[in-house]
Amino acid sequence: MAEEQTWRAIARRTSRKINFGWWLQVLSTPLLITSLIIACGILILRRELDAMPWMQLVGGAIVALALTGLACWLAARAHFESSKQSLVRIEAAMRLRNALTAADHGIAPWPAVPVMINDGTSWHWKRLLPPMIGAAMIIACGFMIPVHAKSIASDPAQEPSAWSELDTSLDQLDNQEVIQDDYVEEMREKLEKLREQSPDEWFSHSSLEATDTLKQNHAKEQEALKNNLQRAEQNLAELQNGGAKMNEQKKQRLLNEFDEALKKMEQGGMKPNEKLLKQLKKLDPKQLDQLTPEQLDQLRENMRQHAEKLKQQDGGKGDQPGEDDWMNDQEGEGEGEDGDAEKPGKGGINRGPGTAPDVLGAPHADAGKGKLERLKNDNKEQALPGDLLETSDDKHEVDETKQGPTAGGKATAKGKGGDRVWKDSLLPEEKKALKKFFE
Known part of the structure; x- marks a missing residue:
């Protein structure tokens, strides 16, 4: 009876070890992703907040890791072993020839428990530790990386003093x-x-x-x-x-x-x-x-x-002169009387419709608006090729004397048969071309 309890306890430990190994294997990648998200969240909070809520921050990180572990545990359950499967694994590793399976079914007595138990498994720490260490380092970086606090919001825009x-x-x-x-x-x-x-x-x-x-x-x-x-x-x-x-x-x-x-x-x-x-x-x-x-x-x-x-x-402002009064004292109306003043006038807080008219002086009484004038260039020495120097408006001189039809004249000599009526003056090259063509 003692052997049965011992073997079943060994089988349960082996089953838990196998299941834990499967969970760690499934957890490795999601753990790194979750730790990266946690680190980014910590960095953002350190930048945005003036006072860090450490309790809430640690609690949130623990909850995120717990949810990730739970999800990976559910995903790894398809590979989990029961205690009976672990008995088979142990008897196969220790070459007991189905002694544990037969004893479990009540066919044979439970064998004696040896000093050394071999379940046929071993931990590959080089494969399991890096994800866990990496996750811890990533989260630590979220706390340790220097982060410049978000620049203090600039003072609100100064509103108009009015x-x-x-x-x-x-x-x-x-x-x-x-x-x-x-x-x-x-x-x-x-x-x-x-x-x-x-x-x-x-x-x-x-x-x-x-x-x-x-x-x-x-x-x-x-x-x-x-x-x-x-x-x-x-x-x-x-x-x-x-x-x-x-x-x-x-x-x-x-x-x-x-x-x-x-x-x-x-x-x-x-x-x-x-x-x-x-x-x-x-x-x-x-x-x-x-x-x-x-x-x-x-x-x-x-x-x-x-x-x-x-x-x-x-x-x-009260009865005492204030800033606006001092500014108004500095603003002149111009030295002329009503009408054409010598200065544009004071600015004032209304700012006016735009620039003062006639800044360059009073306009000429006759500006020639609507008249056509010739373009003149008094300094022709500085003219460039293509510049228009002068324009003129002239008319053609037409002889308006009326003339009727007139006779064309008479021929002074009669032509003879075979005479050429048209004679061309050809160049030597043209003569050679014609001669060659008619040969």
């Missing part, structure tokens, strides 16, 4: 609650549309024109609201101070100016905040007596503060 100026101005107006939010949101949407363009188009002519228009419109709306607030506040001040002493004509003029300023504030793109606008709408300049002086002073102070904040904004 955009940041508009952003700053809108933020300040929004934080100070000087104007209504609808205008701020509308302007920001327009700025975002400009930013959505490709960075290569940010400084194109059309983009800069749109930016300049947006900036100018914002400045105009801001200036208009500031002027309307100041005008309305001044009208209220005069109405408050004048009172009953003011004549009716001047009072009506101030009321009309106040109503006009209020109407412009309501219809303008940039409107004052809702609280101030509601106070102005409810206010009846004709009935100022219904309000206390403190209430009027508070309302006027509120209007002055709003106008002052708008003045401080002034396109983001």
Whole structure:
């Protein structure tokens, strides 16, 4: 009984060794391919990522190798041996003459187990080790090969400074609650549309024109609201101070100016905040007596503060001269009066339609447009063969005297028979040719 267990254990070990050898043989090529893919992935990640996720990276490599090994194990199963086949292999290698097969079928007793067992197989390490060593070296190269980190993405393209100026101005107006939010949101949407363009188009002519228009419109709306607030506040001040002493004509003029300023504030793109606008709408300049002086002073102070904040904004520059003001000071309009100037004029942010006309000077009064003139070359000594020196427009001289038919004249001598009526003057070579032809 002990011999049976020993022989069957030997058969199982032999079977596992045979099956393992088949698996290693099938695994050699896929292992190299998988390791190459893993190494390439490691190199790419090292280049792309700033911080390497080592745990995830090692885990992914192990999973890839495990899947490759499993696929090769399934592919090699067709060559696997069972323990009974290994018994046959052992008895054939040890020349036991079917003793193990007979004992396995219960025909004969199990033979004694010798000290040395020969299963007829041996490991060919020169054939098995290179693929495994090569795979390990390839994966190690993925970690060890120096890789220059992907160049740090260049700083995003610098956007036009006018955009940041508009952003700053809108933020300040929004934080100070000087104007209504609808205008701020509308302007920001327009700025975002400009930013959505490709960075290569940010400084194109059309983009800069749109930016300049947006900036100018914002400045105009801001200036208009500031002027309307100041005008309305001044009208209220005069109405408050004048009172009953003011004549009716001047009072009506101030009321009309106040109503006009209020109407412009309501219809303008940039409107004052809702609280101030509601106070102005409810206010009846004709009935100022219904309000206390403190209430009027508070309302006027509120209007002055709003106008002052708008003045401080002034396109983001404030009262102090900024870079654009300095540049505008350097740009001249030309020294002449209106009309033909001596200089093309200032450039400005609009850049104009193109080059200035008449850069070479004022054109001649009579440029000869539509006239045909002869081409003249005053310096004929420098003329080259084939150059056109002069053209002329001449006519043939034709004798227009009318003449009728005229007589051809009479023959002075009569011809004789056999005389030649035509005589040719031939060259010597021609005479020889004719003579030879008629001989």
